[in-house]
Amino acid sequence: MLGIIRTIWMTFLHMFHRNETVQYPDVKPYLSPRYRGRIVLTRDPGGEERCVACNLCAAACPVDCISLQKGEREGRWYPEFFQINFSRCIFCGFCEEACPTYAIQLTPDFEMSEYVRQNLVYEKEDLLISGPGKVHDYSFYNVSGLKIPGKNKGEAENEAKPVDIHALMP
Amino acid sequence: MMSIIWPILVIVVTVFGVLGVAAVSTMLERRLLGVFQDRPGPNRVGPFGLFQVIADAMKMLFKQDWIPPFADKPVFLIAPIIGFLAVLLCFGVVPITPIWSVAGNLNVGLLFIFGMLGLGVYSVVLAGWSSNNKYALLGGMRAAAQMISYEVFMGLSVMGVVMAAGSFSIRDIVDAQTNCWFIIPQFLGAVIFFLAGVAETHRLPFDFPEGENEIGAGFHTEYSGMKFGMFYLAEYAGVALSSALVTTLYLGGWHGPLLPPFLWFAIKVFLLICFYILLRAALPRPRYDQLMSFGWKVLLPLSLLNILVTGAVVLLRAGV
Numbered sequence: 001m002l003g004i005i006r007t008i009w010m011t012f013l014h015m016f017h018r019n020e021t022v023q024y025p026d027v028k029p030y031l032s033p034r035y036r037g038r039i040v041l042t043r044d045p046g047g048e049e050r051c052v053a054c055n056l057c058a059a060a061c062p063v064d065c066i067s068l069q070k071g072e073r074e075g076r077w078y079p080e081f082f083q084i085n086f087s088r089c090i091f092c093g094f095c096e097e098a099c100p101t102y103a104i105q106l107t108p109d110f111e112m113s114e115y116v117r118q119n120l121v122y123e124k125e126d127l128l129i130s131g132p133g134k135v136h137d138y139s140f141y142n143v144s145g146l147k148i149p150g151k152n153k154g155e156a157e158n159e160a161k162p163v164d165i166h167a168l169m170p
Numbered sequence: 171m172m173s174i175i176w177p178i179l180v181i182v183v184t185v186f187g188v189l190g191v192a193a194v195s196t197m198l199e200r201r202l203l204g205v206f207q208d209r210p211g212p213n214r215v216g217p218f219g220l221f222q223v224i225a226d227a228m229k230m231l232f233k234q235d236w237i238p239p240f241a242d243k244p245v246f247l248i249a250p251i252i253g254f255l256a257v258l259l260c261f262g263v264v265p266i267t268p269i270w271s272v273a274g275n276l277n278v279g280l281l282f283i284f285g286m287l288g289l290g291v292y293s294v295v296l297a298g299w300s301s302n303n304k305y306a307l308l309g310g311m312r313a314a315a316q317m318i319s320y321e322v323f324m325g326l327s328v329m330g331v332v333m334a335a336g337s338f339s340i341r342d343i344v345d346a347q348t349n350c351w352f353i354i355p356q357f358l359g360a361v362i363f364f365l366a367g368v369a370e371t372h373r374l375p376f377d378f379p380e381g382e383n384e385i386g387a388g389f390h391t392e393y394s395g396m397k398f399g400m401f402y403l404a405e406y407a408g409v410a411l412s413s414a415l416v417t418t419l420y421l422g423g424w425h426g427p428l429l430p431p432f433l434w435f436a437i438k439v440f441l442l443i444c445f446y447i448l449l450r451a452a453l454p455r456p457r458y459d460q461l462m463s464f465g466w467k468v469l470l471p472l473s474l475l476n477i478l479v480t481g482a483v484v485l486l487r488a489g490v
Contacts, residue, residue, distance in 0.1 A: 004453065011452035014206050021209045 031108035036093045038109040039084055042133035050103035053079040057095035057104050065089045075148050082124040087117055101140040105133040181272050188261050192406040197223045199447050206451035235395035245300035250400035253293025256286045257407045264414050265341045267424050267431040279340040284325055287370060291317045294379060294389050301392040309388025313379035316369055319465050324366035326473035330359040330480040331419050344423035351422040358476045360420040362469050367412035373446060375453040376461060413442035
């Protein structure tokens with residue numbers, strides 16, 4: 001009997017408690033910069049696509065939602081097409097970890113609802129952003145030893161000149 | 171001419187007022203339940219979610235009104251109407267203010283109300299029976315047993331008030347409370363009456379006729395559209411009726427200082443409706459046999475004791 005009255009009283013006191021509800025569309029939740037949301041493809045500081053179409057992200061993806069085709073242009077690899085099927089994606093971030101060039105990155109955005117399922121397949125144009133994303137000063141071709149037009153072997157940052165194997169000197 | 175128009179005006183306004191109160195209290199219930207559970211409740215439609223009532227009404231009206239082929243059609247149709255009418259008619263004898271009541275001076279007002287509540291049982295039983303559905307029938311049987319037995323305690327608990335006021339007319343009962351509300355001398359009766367009122371309107375925690383986890387939606391399992399809406403509205407009108415009865419019988423009706431009579435009546439009824447909702451938010455549903463044994467083993471002796479003591483006091487006062 002007393003328990004019943006106490007229950008009613010305690011429930012009544014909840015009138016003066018704070019609301020726990022977050023009024024979502026009006027009040028957006030805080031998402032940290034490393035939140036794993038919508039995936040983007042970034043560009044290097046020079047404005048070129050960072051992706052070198054190595055397929056490591058597609059290999060790392062546990063649900064096989066990434067699909068791309070390698071193309072070649074002036075000695076540099078690039079993706080001819082790059083699709084992410086967000087109706088499959090589980091936002092695990094393995095692709096971001098696998099990427100050797102910081103090209104693929106996850107962003108704090110989760111509002112991607114669509115009425116048509118096909119619209120969840122994002123093409124390269126949808127994925128590419130204009131900036132470098134979370135890594136500002138990194139450009140893969142500036143630090144790699146690959147020879148491209150305008151940059152010979154041994155001219156990259158922190159790279160030693162290639163050893164002349166025909167010379168006698170050590 | 172005025173003598174004809176005024177009663178009609180009173181009747182029409184009362185009926186629509188009761189409908190409005192029933193509709194708004196569906197909204198009030200959901201908002202208050204939200205508040206008791208630390209959440210806002212429905213607040214998206216219109217300012218403070220007030221238009222939710224309109225949205226719900228539209229949904230009810232335009233839903234498909236399905237009558238199952240296995241149902242007993244005429245009875246199936248008439249059951250919700252009986253329930254709704256019984257509750258509405260009860261409001262006729264509730265005096266809201268000294269000048270505003272359809273038939274508040276009716277000298278058998280309380281008996282009329284108990285008769286109408288008895289008719290209300292038919293609605294639930296017929297709904298359960300005509301649905302031709304096991305769960306609906308079980309709900310109807312539960313409702314019959316529960317409502318009939320709690321009507322006993324309801325009637326007995328009110329006898330104390332009737333003895334003290336010396337009249338069955340609710341108007342006289344309210345007038346007898348000018349100096350002292352009956353809830354003070356008749357506290358036991360008030361508690362029993364309120365509990366019986368909860369059981370009578372089959373509101374939580376006594377909502378056995380529609381106990382979801384046991385028998386689906388109970389007696390209105392097969393109902394849809396506006397016919398379900400009538401049960402729904404009748405339930406909330408029943409809550410308002412029960413609150414109005416407790417107000418008039420125990421809380422002094424329109425009596426109160428400063429504020430106009432209607433406002434006092436409205437405030438008391440509003441607080442009681444809120445208490446109904448608080449009960450729903452706070453208490454779980456007991457077992458069905460617990461409800462019945464609580465009624466017959468606790469409430470019946472208590473209400474008889476209440477009558478005995480009240481009768482003795484009334485006799486002593488009269489100086490026999």
